[in-house]
Structures are given as C-alpha cells and as structure tokens.
Amino acid sequence: MISQQGPWDQNKFEQLLMEWVIMCDQPFEETERPEFITMMNYTHHTGAPLKIPGCNGIKQRLMKMGDDTIEDIRNMFLVRFIFAHHMTC
DSSP, X not given: OOSSXXXXXXXXXXXXXXXXXXXXXXXXXXXXXXXHHHHHHHHHOSSSOOOOOOHHHHHHHHHXXXXXXXXXXXXXXXXXXXXXXXXXX
8 A cells, every 4th residue: 555645657657457357357448337437436536537558559569568567577587598608617
C-alpha cells in the first residue's frame, strides 16, 4: 500500500495496472469495462479523464516486459560465458 503519493506518473500507473492484471489473473479486457473506468476516474479526482490502457496496451506492455526479461537473461549468460572463457585462457 502506498502511504504517500508524489505527483501523477502515468507510467507508474500503467505499471501498477499491469501488475494488477497479472497478479489477480484478470482478463486484459477488464481495463475497458465501463464500471472499471468509472471507478478509476472517480479515484483519480483531477477532473480530467484518466488515461487507462486498453487490452491491447496491457498486452503490448506485458509482451515487452517478457522480451526485456529474455534479453536480460541472455545478457547474463553471455557475461558469465565471457568471464568463464577468460578465466580458462
């Protein structure tokens, strides 16, 4: 739970939303339901509508997170391989 919030950060909001979708096993389409949008806009309280990513935005962000994770793992193995190679030479 966040006890003190700083200024609005759209990227942080989208990250938290994606985590909610994943951890609560929600369909990507939940972010497009009128009831969800109404609830989120009510809690936002700025007067301007909240920019809530739809199912395609959530899916794209999730796929990028997976691609980034795969790339990080590849780089980790590459570094270990290079290090091990130099240690044996």
